[in-house]
Amino acid sequence: MEIAFTAEEQAFQDDVRRFLARELPADIRDKVYNARHLDRDEYVRWQKILHAKGWGAPAWPVEFGGPGWSAIQQHIFDEEMALAGAPRTVPFGPKMVAPVIMKFGSPEQQKRFLPRIIAMDDWWCQGYSEAGSGSDLASLKTRAVRDGDHYIVSGQKTWTTLAQYANWIFCLVRTRPDGKAQAGISFLLIDMKTPGVSVHPIITLDGAHEVNETWFDDVRVPVSNLVGEENKGWTYAKFLLGHERTNIAGIGASKRELQRLKKIASTETRNGKPLLDDPHFASRVAQVEIDLMALEVTNLRVLSAERSRRDPGAVSSILKIKGSEIQQTISELAMLAAGPYALADVRQARDAGGAQGLLGPAHATPLAATYFNLRKTTIYGGSNEIQRNIIAHMILGL
Amino acid sequence: MDFEFTEDQNLLAETVQKFMAARYGSESRRAAHKTPGTWSRDVWRTLAEMGIVGLLVPAEQGGIDGGPVETMLVMNAFGAGMLLEPYWSSAVFATALLRRLGGPAAAKLLASLAVGEHLAAVAHAEPGARYDDRVQTLARKAAGGWTLSGAKSVVIGGGAADTLLVTARVQGGDGVSVFAIPRTAEGVRLREYPTxxxxxxxxxxxxxVRVKSEALLGGEGAAQKPLDDAQDVALAALCADAVGSMKAALEATGKYLQTREQFGQPIGKFQALQHRMADMLIHFEQAKSMAYLAAMQCEAPDAGERRKAMSAAKVVIGQSGRYIAQQAVQLHGGMGMADELDVSHYFRRLTAHELTLGDTDHHLEKFAAATR
Structure with missing residues (x-):
């Protein structure tokens, strides 16, 4: 047992740090550090820099253009990216649809889509959830009816993250209406520019436009856009869910946000002393830092088990639950640290042209919005209650 | 970065697990509890023959020269089987302290500890000091040796110890010193009780209490660092014992949920209970991670990093242990309250661990100070 990275792992870490110090654009980094929204071009610009370096898709096999990194290297890369203030990877292309295309797609699909994913020439979004199908995903109703060389798709997807930026969507659609719900689902790739596709914004708790409804009104999709076999989509969807284990806990980003929280709490004062010296507040910060430390070790244990080809099992559910709870707690404490200044809805004030002359510290401005936004983390990707069901069934055998 | 055990380490863990399964059922624990001193010389001798008692003793003194990872694996098994013998206090804490104090007298003691003939305990905490290093026991120079006066409270394994490793201040000097005092020395009074x-x-x-000059182990006033170092080794071992108990309590509760039926089905089918168990498992995995971290960092040369890791570990172990113990009793329903079931004993042991070497609040504060 050894907690320290090996010399090679450290050298790799140094490489990544040097690259980030040199290549990460300051304007993008500042936006990430201050929890401001990035626009489409900023995500694409950064992805193209990574791709030029050969680091566009850390988890991909070499044959598809990945760097061939070990799980530990990927972990180091993810963490350094987050700490440096690099944008999060938009997961839908490289982390979600790409592994499915690699595993189940045709050679033509691989050739057509994968190079454009790694270069971010295409922006993908995910068409899974529907208004009536959240945690019970297999009950989805969007239909695809075969018509010659096409499927005709009709229905509505919801919570499509950043669909307003996307030109492709991967969808679970129902191709067989009768029989077992899971056995009638297919995995379809749809060009968002096809007539009949429309995107409708959903404004969330934090006032932001991050998610959408995506409607399909008799959309004609070539049969060549079917991944794998018809009615086998549920298998591919499950593969996708189980595929992305690394970074599910968001540890790097939480470490960065914890640093920010401590910086804020050492600037703000209570009873004339830095808030971070207030025993009550200090113990709340210490508690979340300790929980994060424990989660980091748990995550490293999973990586170590994967390297030794032992199945870490449903432990990714544990990482998801704790990781999301910690993200939420840090954002909550950061907002509380700013105190009354966190009340100001500066984005609205700015949009109305009146943000100048506010007395609050600059760090206070996005804190409440971030806290609001991160309530999603315990809901998405299989709610934490669903994760507890998975733990109970898969690990505990209940 | 590597979390795998060596073949030897796996073998050691298996050996101790097998011993506990074969020799240390709940019946023999209960029998041992009825005998004065609450522990069995027989078990101790066997553990010594197996080399387990001398695990942390250097090879020159007849030990195995093991480290914190080996200790963790052994303590996992002892926690799961709830060993009553004073292993942690003598073979871990006192042994680690003697090693770090060094010198011929400590070496001689280590040799007699390794063969299982002799036991020791660290007598450090004092009445009113809670978990702080506040030593008021006084050592005065006397002709040919020292005279000690003072009081030590809740010395774990004190009753079983042949030698007490007493921390004291030397009159007129600075710092803490450690004296090896035979329990039979005149003026030593032990009030024994079960925990x-x-x-x-x-x-x-x-x-x-009059002792010879060689009773002073290590340098005069120079024992703070050896004591801190040994406490961290002991703290890591305590975490591992707690993780062993947590795992056993978790398993017992899982089994109970699968077999106990109410309303015509196993109670493990109820989602409220499933989610509680899932939360217990999350606590367990986090605690296990921190016991690993404690084992890997308890001898780290960087004092700041070590303090951070050790206090964080004790916080997580304390909180997870409490959660798992409380919920294990809760999910067993009325039976969880019964002395007859082991689960109530895991509750006791995990509670005891939270109160040893600094409780959760104590270490939360230490961690906050170390990360400020």
Whole structure:
């Protein structure tokens, strides 16, 4: 047992740090550090820099253009990216649809889509959830009816993250209406520019436009856009869910946000002393830092088990639950640290042209919005209650 | 970065697990509890023959020269089987302290500990000091040796110890010193009692106890660092014992949920209970991670990093242990309250561990100070 990275792992870490110090654009980094929204071009610009370096898709096999990194290297890369203030990877292309295309797609699909994913020439979004199908995903109703060389798709997807930026969507659609719900689902790739596709914004708790409804009104999709076999989509969807284990806990980003929280709490004062010296507040910060430390070790244990080809099992559910709870707690404490200044809805004030002359510290401005936004983390990707069901069934055998 | 055990380490873990399964059922624990001193010489001798008692003793003194990872694996098994014998206090804490104090007298003691003939205990905490290093026991120079006076409270394994490793201040000097004092020395009074988890402890008073000059182990006033180092080794071992108990409590509860039926089905089918168990498992995995971290960092040369890791570990272990123990009793329903079931004993042991070497609040504060 050894907690320290090996010399090679450290050298790799140094490489990544040097690259980030040199290549990460300051304007993008500042936006990430201050929890401001990035626009489409900023995500694409950064992805193209990574791709030029050969680091566009850390988890991909070499044959598809990945760097061939070990799980530990990927972990180091993810963490350094987050700490440096690099944008999060938009997961839908490289982390979600790409592994499915690699595993189940045709050679033509691989050739057509994968190079454009790694270069971010295409922006993908995910068409899974529907208004009536959240945690019970297999009950989805969007239909695809075969018509010659096409499927005709009709229905509505919801919570499509950043669909307003996307030109492709991967969808679970129902191709067989009768029989077992899971056995009638297919995995379809749809060009968002096809007539009949429309995107409708959903404004969330934090006032932001991050998610959408995506409607399909008799959309004609070539049969060549079917991944794998018809009615086998549920298998591919499950593969996708189980595929992305690394970074599910968001540890790097939480470490960065914890640093920010401590910086804020050492600037703000209570009873004339830095808030971070207030025993009550200090113990709340210490508690979340300790929980994060424990989660980091748990995550490293999973990586170590994967390297030794032992199945870490449903432990990714544990990482998801704790990781999301910690993200939420840090954002909550950061907002509380700013105190009354966190009340100001500066984005609205700015949009109305009146943000100048506010007395609050600059760090206070996005804190409440971030806290609001991160309530999603315990809901998405299989709610934490669903994760507890998975733990109970898969690990505990209940 | 590597979390795998070596073949030897796996073998050691298996050996101790097998011993506990074969020799240390709940019946023999209960029998041992009825005998004075609450522990069995027989078990101790066997553990010594297996080399387990001398695990942390250097090879020159007849030990195995093991480290914190080996200790963790052994303590996991002892926690799961709830060993009552004073292993942690003598073979871990006192042994680690003797090693770090060094010198011929400590070496001689280590050799006699390794063969299982002799036991020792660290007598450090004092009445009113809670978990702080506040030593008021006084050592005065006397002709050919020292005279000690003072009081030590809740010395775990004190009753079983042949030698007490007493921390004291030398009159007129700075720093803390450690003296090896035979329990039979004149002026030593032990008030023995069982702890809440059936192990043994003692309050010790020293009234003008005269010892020879070689009773001073290590340098005069130079024991703070050896003591801190040994406490961290002991803390890591305590975490591992707690993780062993947590795992056993978790398994017992899982089994109970699968077999106990109410409303015509196993109660494990109820989602409220499933989610509680899932939360217990999350606590367990986090605690296990921190026991690993504690084992890997308890001898780290960087004092700041070590303090951070050790206090963080004790916080997580304390909180997870409490959650798992409380919920294990809760999910067992009325049976969880019964002395007859092991689960109530895990509750006792995990509670005891939270109160040893600094509780959760104590270490939360230390962690906050170390990361400020």
């Amino acid at each position: 809440i988890d059936w192990r043994g402890a003692a309050d010790v008073t020293l009234e003008d």
